[in-house]
Amino acid sequence: MGITMPGITMAQVAPAAALPDFTGIVQKNAPAVVHVEAKYSGRRPKNSAGGQPMQGMDPGQAEIFRRFFGMPMMPSPEEQAHTSLGSGFIISGDGYILTNNHVVDHADVVTVRLQDRRTLTAKVVGTDATYDIALLKVDATGSLPTVSIGDSRTLKPGQWVLAIGSPFGFDYTVTQGIVSAVGRSLGGGDQPSTSFIQTDVPINRGNSGGPLFNLQGQVVGINSQIYSDTGGYQGVAFSIPIDLAMNAVDQLKAKGFVTRGMLGVEIKPVDEDVVKALKLDSAKGAIVVNVTPDSAAQKAGLQSGDVILAFNGHDIVQGTDLPPLVSLTKPGTSVPIKILRDGSEKTINATIGAMPRNQNEQSALGKVAPSGGSSALGLSVENLDSATRSQLGLKAGEGVGISDVTGPVAAQAGLQQGDVILMVNQKKVGTVEAFRAATANVKPGDTVLLLVRRGDTTNFIGLTVPNGKDE
Known part of the structure; x- marks a missing residue:
């Protein structure tokens, strides 16, 4: 005899039966996931402990787990200053392994532990800090289990994904979630050339370098970073797209570094x-x-x-x-x-x-802009002498200098005396007269776009003239 609940229809409960079963993916791929341990003769580099850039459990918690729950890969508090823990995955049967650069950066000795409990010494074939990729190589008897590589370009927000790794030293921990966003920039920083996969998969310290799988059991990303105020998982994790990583792998194998x-x-x-x-x-x-x-x-x-x-x-x-x-x-x-x-x-x-090695191409979200002038924009300008132009690397006839900020429009935009205006609404200005002509018809409600140089930084600044006496 069927049982129904008041106010609930079968159509509302049916979707629960459609939830994916991840067991097949885990059984097939877990043997190709490895635990990575890096040892340092001195104190390990900042953010090298897996799960960058957050903090893990405090030393007291770590010691309790190590002593009472038999965690051989969890270092004691004394060892933590010289040890980095992370995850990785085998991409070819002859022993090539992918992980994060920040897991093994500057390590003296790197070892990996397989699911069958073998511990192997790994050679660091090559690393790339910009992509946060490291390629390792181990020598083992027989062919090693490998993961299947997918296509991260096909990922869409809302798709199921899961991770296998070693958070806090707990080997072969499986967590799942969905893709929250793709093409996510983390604001320039050290990795401007990476469009991250954002997920809500629980990722913690020790997951770094581990694989992110789609429902076809293919690796689509490398778990790299979390966003957290406390050091623990808060539902925002970032993975490096596998397409980018494999591009780096081919170059690391061939020459030991990545060209961009x-x-x-x-x-x-x-x-x-x-x-x-x-x-x-x-x-x-x-x-x-x-x-x-x-x-x-x-x-x-x-x-x-x-x-x-x-x-x-x-x-x-x-x-x-x-x-x-x-x-x-x-x-x-x-x-x-x-x-x-x-x-x-x-x-x-x-x-x-x-791109020259060790240089990042970044979006310049730069700085701000520079007697005649414009009362509507609230600034006065003056011609530049040849010495100033030479110092700024400008040619003759390029730019006018802000001699004074006279009104709220320019002041609120952050313009300062000494800034140099190179263009007004995409038109070059090199004299006070040219600036006056370019701004002569500015009226209330207009937005004027200035290209401004301050020091060695150049940026576009938009100035909107208030529309009305009370604005």
């Missing part, structure tokens, strides 16, 4: 001020703040003020979309770049250069 493409531009996201000033339909794209001399961008004809809409066929929805795409492009490749200039779309081709 470089366009040679500083960019800024298209914000509301840029949209207003340039009368754009949306805030999509990345606006070029500065072009590096003799770079691929300069040779292709890119200019300050251009809005990059697409790179090599990929739409640039937000500014942070561009660095990873450029980074993954092989130097010497010619790619089409769709831009918006003076209200018209056009496509130019750029031959991508090579």
